[in-house]
Amino acid sequence: MPVLRVALDLPLHRLFDYVDADASTADVGYRVRVPFGRGERIGIIVEVGETSDWPLDQLKPALAVLRDLPPLPPAFFRLCDFASTYYQAPLGEVLLQALPGGLKRVAPPERRAGRKTKPPKFHPPPALTAEQHAAVEAVHPENGFAVHLLHGVTGSGKTEVYLHLIARQLAAGRQTLLLVPEINLTPQLEARVRARFPETEVVSLHSELAEAARERHWRAAFEGAARIVLGTRLAVFSPMPDLGLIILDEEHDPSFKQQDGMRYSARDVAVVRAHQAAVPVLLGSATPSLESWANAQSGRYRLQTLYQRANPAATLPTVRLLDTRKLPLQEGVSSHLVAAIQARLERGEQSLVFLNRRGYAPVLACAACGWISRCKRCAANMVLHLADRRLRCHHCGFEHRVPHACPTCGNQDIHPYGRGTQRLEAWVQQQFPEARVLRVDRDAVKSRKQWEAVLERIHGGEADILVGTQMLAKGHDFPKLTLVGVLGADSALFAADWRAPERLFAQLMQVAGRAGRAELKGEVIIQTQYPDHPLFSALVQHDYPGFAQGQLAERESAGFPPYAFQAMLRAEAPEMAEAIEFLKTAAALPVIGEHPDVLIYDPVPMRMARLANLERGQLLAESAARPALQAFLPAWREALEGIKTSSRLRWHLEVDPLEF
Ligand code: ADP
Ligand code: ZN
Ligand code: ZN
Numbered sequence: 001m002p003v004l005r006v007a008l009d010l011p012l013h014r015l016f017d018y019v020d021a022d023a024s025t026a027d028v029g030y031r032v033r034v035p036f037g038r039g040e041r042i043g044i045i046v047e048v049g050e051t052s053d054w055p056l057d058q059l060k061p062a063l064a065v066l067r068d069l070p071p072l073p074p075a076f077f078r079l080c081d082f083a084s085t086y087y088q089a090p091l092g093e094v095l096l097q098a099l100p101g102g103l104k105r106v107a108p109p110e111r112r113a114g115r116k117t118k119p120p121k122f123h124p125p126p127a128l129t130a131e132q133h134a135a136v137e138a139v140h141p142e143n144g145f146a147v148h149l150l151h152g153v154t155g156s157g158k159t160e161v162y163l164h165l166i167a168r169q170l171a172a173g174r175q176t177l178l179l180v181p182e183i184n185l186t187p188q189l190e191a192r193v194r195a196r197f198p199e200t201e202v203v204s205l206h207s208e209l210a211e212a213a214r215e216r217h218w219r220a221a222f223e224g225a226a227r228i229v230l231g232t233r234l235a236v237f238s239p240m241p242d243l244g245l246i247i248l249d250e251e252h253d254p255s256f257k258q259q260d261g262m263r264y265s266a267r268d269v270a271v272v273r274a275h276q277a278a279v280p281v282l283l284g285s286a287t288p289s290l291e292s293w294a295n296a297q298s299g300r301y302r303l304q305t306l307y308q309r310a311n312p313a314a315t316l317p318t319v320r321l322l323d324t325r326k327l328p329l330q331e332g333v334s335s336h337l338v339a340a341i342q343a344r345l346e347r348g349e350q351s352l353v354f355l356n357r358r359g360y361a362p363v364l365a366c367a368a369c370g371w372i373s374r375c376k377r378c379a380a381n382m383v384l385h386l387a388d389r390r391l392r393c394h395h396c397g398f399e400h401r402v403p404h405a406c407p408t409c410g411n412q413d414i415h416p417y418g419r420g421t422q423r424l425e426a427w428v429q430q431q432f433p434e435a436r437v438l439r440v441d442r443d444a445v446k447s448r449k450q451w452e453a454v455l456e457r458i459h460g461g462e463a464d465i466l467v468g469t470q471m472l473a474k475g476h477d478f479p480k481l482t483l484v485g486v487l488g489a490d491s492a493l494f495a496a497d498w499r500a501p502e503r504l505f506a507q508l509m510q511v512a513g514r515a516g517r518a519e520l521k522g523e524v525i526i527q528t529q530y531p532d533h534p535l536f537s538a539l540v541q542h543d544y545p546g547f548a549q550g551q552l553a554e555r556e557s558a559g560f561p562p563y564a565f566q567a568m569l570r571a572e573a574p575e576m577a578e579a580i581e582f583l584k585t586a587a588a589l590p591v592i593g594e595h596p597d598v599l600i601y602d603p604v605p606m607r608m609a610r611l612a613n614l615e616r617g618q619l620l621a622e623s624a625a626r627p628a629l630q631a632f633l634p635a636w637r638e639a640l641e642g643i644k645t646s647s648r649l650r651w652h653l654e655v656d657p658l659e660f
Helices: 074-087 091-097 130-138 158-171 187-196 211-223 233-237 266-277 290-297 335-347 421-431 448-459 500-512 534-540 544-558 576-587 590-594 626-641
Strands: 003-007 016-019 031-036 039-049 064-066 146-152 175-179 202-205 228-231 243-249 280-285 302-306 318-323 350-354 363-366 383-385 390-392 399-401 414-417 437-440 465-468 481-486 523-528 565-573 598-600 604-611 614-623 650-655
Touching: 003 031, 003 091, 016 031, 039 091, 074 091, 074 233, 074 266, 074 626, 091 233, 130 146, 130 158, 130 302, 146 158, 146 290, 158 175, 158 187, 158 243, 158 280, 175 233, 175 266, 187 202, 187 228, 187 448, 202 211, 228 233, 233 266, 243 266, 266 280, 290 544, 318 534, 335 350, 335 481, 335 523, 363 383, 421 437, 421 465, 437 448, 481 500, 500 534, 500 544, 523 534, 534 544, 565 576, 565 626, 576 604, 576 614, 590 626, 598 626, 614 626, 626 650
Parallel strands: 146 280, 146 302, 175 228, 175 243, 202 228, 243 280, 318 523, 350 465, 350 481, 437 465, 481 523
Antiparallel strands: 003 016, 003 039, 031 039, 031 064, 363 414, 383 390, 390 399, 565 614, 565 650, 598 614, 604 614
16 A cells, blocks of 8 residues: 655654555655644645555555645755755755645635736836946856855846846746845835836745735746746745746845744755756845855855946945034934935935834833833833834834833833934924925834835935835935935944844945935935944945955954854743753753764853743854754754653754844
8 A cells, every 4th residue: 555755744853654545656746635633734745655664554544635736846855855954944844834825724715816917018128237247147057056146236236137137047948036035125126027027927925925826926936837936035945847047136134034933044045946956046235144255255156246336327325424422412313414414405305314223212211210111021121102102012012001100109200211213203303394204114114005105205205304224225216315314323333243243234335325326426424433443434435345354354263153153052931940951951962972073052041031921041052064063963953852841841943043
C-alpha cells in the first residue's frame, strides 16, 4: 500500500504518514486532505513510498489528494528545504507558510475570477545614462548565478535599471521576481512597472491583499501567467516556473527580515534561490547593508555604482549640521531651521521636518511624586497621543484615556515630556499660521488608500510643511520639496544596539534624498549636539563607502557580524527567573562540548525585558565560521526540545538575528 509522507503546518520537526491505495510518486507536490486528531488538515505530499517507521496497519488513509493545481515543483521543495535547515524551522511550517491561505483551508471558499483592470497608459522609457547603461550591461542572465549589488545614490535611477533588466527578461520569455520592503509605501513603483509594461501581466503579493486576491496572484505566478511578480518578503518563496531574475529593491531595509514564526531574511533566501535556480540576483540600495557591502568588497558580489542623479538638473542636496549646543531652541527647533522654512514658504517650495517619533510626547509624568506613564504590561512608557487623548504603548498596543490627574498622588499638574510628531506639528502650525502643515506618520496614515491620498496632496502642492517619520523617507519624488530638517537623530548615535548607526545612516541618507529631486536645489539641515561625529561627516559628503568602511572596521575589531555568525535563543515566561533558568540549562547542554568552535554567551534579559506581560531572556551562540554554527544548531535544537519546561515557557531560535 503506498505511503504518503505529508508535511503539516505544525511546530514539529517531522513528517506524517498516511496511506492511499491510488497514490504514486507522481503525487509528490500535491496538497492532500488528511485526518488529524479529531479534525482534518491540508498538508503537502513530500514523498510517496512503500514503508513507514510506523506499523502500516496503524496508518490512517488520506482523505483526498487535491489535484486542482499542478504539483509544487522540485525547485520549491529545494528552497524550502534550505530554509528549514538553515533557520531550524520545521519543513511543514516552511512549506505551508509559502502557500496562500485559501489553499490551506479544509473547506476552501468559492472563488470568483478577479476583475480585469484596463491596461495603463504606456510610458516610454528615458534613454539610460552611461552609468545606468553599464549597470544593465553588467548583468548576464545567460551566465547563470551571480549576485550584483547596485549601489546608487538617491534619485540615481536604480528603478530605471530594474525596468530595463525586466524588459530583457520579458523578451527572453522569462519571469522576474521584484521584491520590495513595504508595498504600501511604494504605490508609485507598482504604477511605474505597470505603465512600462502595459501588455504584461503583473501581480503583487503581500500580506495586506484580500485572501482571494492573494490566491489569484499566487496562482498566476505559479502557473506562469504573471511575468512580473512584485512582492514583499513572503513572495520570495512563490514558485515561478520561468524565473530568470530576482531583484531586491532597498536591500538594506529591515522589513526584509521576518520577525516571528520562521525568522528568515528574504534577502538571504533570495540569494540562495537565485543560486539554486542558476539565475542572477540584483540587490539595490543607496545605503547597502554592511553584510552586502562586505561581500561586494571581498568580490563575492559584483558591485555596480550609480554616482550621479539620473535627472541631470537634479543634484545631491547640501547637508548642513547645526550645532544645537550653541543655539537657543524652541520646542527643539532652532531659529535657523525656522528661517529656512520661512524662506521656502516665501518661494512656494515645500519643507519636510523629520522626527522619527510618533505621538505627542513619549511620556507623561507627575513632577510632584515622580509618577510616569509606564505600560503595566511592558518595560516601556506609554506614549501620549493628544489627537485622541489616549496613552498608548507602542510595543503591545495597550491603551487608555489620558488621566486628568496623577493616578498616584492626585496632583492635577501632570506634564508631557519630550516630543513626538503631533507636538511638533502643533508647534510648527503655531509658528506658521498661514502654512498648510501636514503630518505623515502611522497614526495619521493608516491604510494604503490614505497614503495614496496623502501622496497626491503633496504632489498637488497642497502642503507647505510636512512633519513626519521615516514613512516619508522611502523612495518618493516630491519635486517641490527643497528643505529637509532633521530633529532628534542623536539618540541613535550612542544606542546600545551596535546596528543603530547603520540604520540611522540609511534613514538619514534616505530622508535627505527627498530634497532637491528635480530642478530645485535641495538643502538638508541636521540639528545635532555632536557635529563632529563621523556618521554626520560622512553624511555631509554623501560618503556611504567611507561610512561603511569605518563601521566594518569597528565590527571586525569587535568581532561582530559580518565577521561572526550568530544565532539567538530566546525564552519568555511570566517570570524572568524561569526564562533565565531555561537559558542556563540550554547553555549547559552536553552537546555544546562537542562544538568547540561555537561560543555560548551568558543568558541575559532582553533589552526590552518585558513585553505584553511576558519576561524575556536571550542567549547568544556565535562562531567565526558559518558552517561551524550550522553544524551545531540542529544538534542544539534537538537537545533543547528535550528540556522539560512548564507550559508557560516559550522559546525560539533565531539565526542571523538583527535585533537584540
Ligand atoms: P532611484 O530608484 O535610484 O531613487 P529612480 O529610478 O526613481 O531613482 O529615478 C529618479 C528620477 O530620475 C525619476 O524621476 C526618474 O524618472 C528619473 N530618471 C531615471 N532615469 C533617468 C534617465 N535615464 N533619464 C532621465 N531621467 C531619469
Ligand atoms: Zn503624582
Ligand atoms: Zn505595552
